[in-house]
Amino acid sequence: MSGSMVLLMLFLTIGLILLLILKLKLNPAVSLVLGALFMGISCKISPNETIGVISAGFGGTMTGVGLSVGFGVMIGQLIAETGGVQVIANKMLSLVSKEKSDYALGLTGLAVSIPVFYDVGYVILMPLARSMSKVAKTLPYFAGALVAGLGIAHTFIPPTPGPMTGSEILGLNIGTTLLWGLIVAIPTFFLSLFVYEKFFLSRKNFWKPEVDEDKSFVEETVANVEKTPGFLTSITPILLPVLLILLGTVTKAINGEVPEVIQFISNKNIALLIGLIFIFFVSQGYIGKEATEKAIGKALGNSGVVLLITGAGGALGNVLKTVGVGDILASGIAKYSIPAILFVWLTAALLKFAQGSGTVAMITAASLIAPAASSLGVNPVLLALAAFSGTLMAAHVNDSGFWITAKIAGLTTSGGLKTYTLVCAIEAVISLVFIYILSIFI
Structure with missing residues (x-):
């Protein structure tokens, strides 16, 4: 099949996925x-072979990320259930003045969103943000800061x-x-929040409370945990x-070789497992064994849906690789x-x-892009x-995060566009x- 026909099938495949x-x-x-099935069969791979390619792609992706994602979701759920997110937020806020409290809250969001899903972090931290908006800056400063950090x-x-x-998928x-990711994310957070506040929120009539805030909003309270761990424990x-993961990367960069013990503990699955074991036993001391097990079960349910999507994406990627999309894109x-x-x-972004x-x-x-990555002359990282960054563009009303942000913060649709979409x-x-x-440089 010609390259132009493969590209046509690719566009039709993307269109089909969006339609579905x-x-x-x-x-x-x-x-x-x-x-993935449509792409494989339309590019003249036999149906049985296409199924094999899909299965291999799904399985390969699960081998790479299945345990890591599952462990990460469980860690985040247990931190949330023990009240650790609030503990971290309160500590961060205590270190700065009221004038910088929005940055502290956003930075808290950045830290807790590493293992905690965006929606969970926003639900937990937004009541604190609303409280701060009554004594420091106005609501959009804190809502925007949370979007910036968590996002x-x-x-x-x-x-x-x-x-x-x-x-x-890119073999990294x-x-x-x-x-x-940290090197890009941290300065992006600070500079983006500065730009948002300096060039948008400070503009006269940009934020209109009578239009952008929902006057019928009734604040939901997050259940307090009677006994919470300390900041370091959280x-x-x-x-x-x-x-632990960075230890392996830095050791290799400095020495060229990584001792076996460091290879072991810096393995992403082992590093996350160590973190999970730690918070698992800590949780039992604060919320009890039954609540801990319940939180683990909830996390497994949440991660199952995510892993299905993840594996399906890997399946599609393997089909695209098999039909030669990479070479065609690279030449184009x-x-x-x-x-x-x-x-x-x-x-x-599209x-x-x-x-x-x-x-x-x-x-x-x-x-x-994965099949073409090695021939583009660009570092795959x-x-x-770039793929990560692009997904922040054009986040609007078809994104569940938009509605979580608007509804939990008590914003109207226009308020959501001025916070979530813009930030x-x-x-x-x-x-x-x-x-x-x-x-x-790289």
């Missing part, structure tokens, strides 16, 4: 698998599912992705896996002088705009970061600039 998700409301995992970590820093799977060491299950990018980083970023799920957009964009867009552009700066 948007119009027929089919589960994204099922939609991705059906798209950037969920997008760039493993073990959240998107970055974890994108790294696996997770420690490498974690290191460069932050340890977040920092410990990160530091070279022929028309399309910057590879910008191509991946725009692809992820997919996010069309169907709303950042994880699906991230995985699909990574799957498209930059391609991964994410600023982060998308600024992180892309940082990625291009990194491309000079």
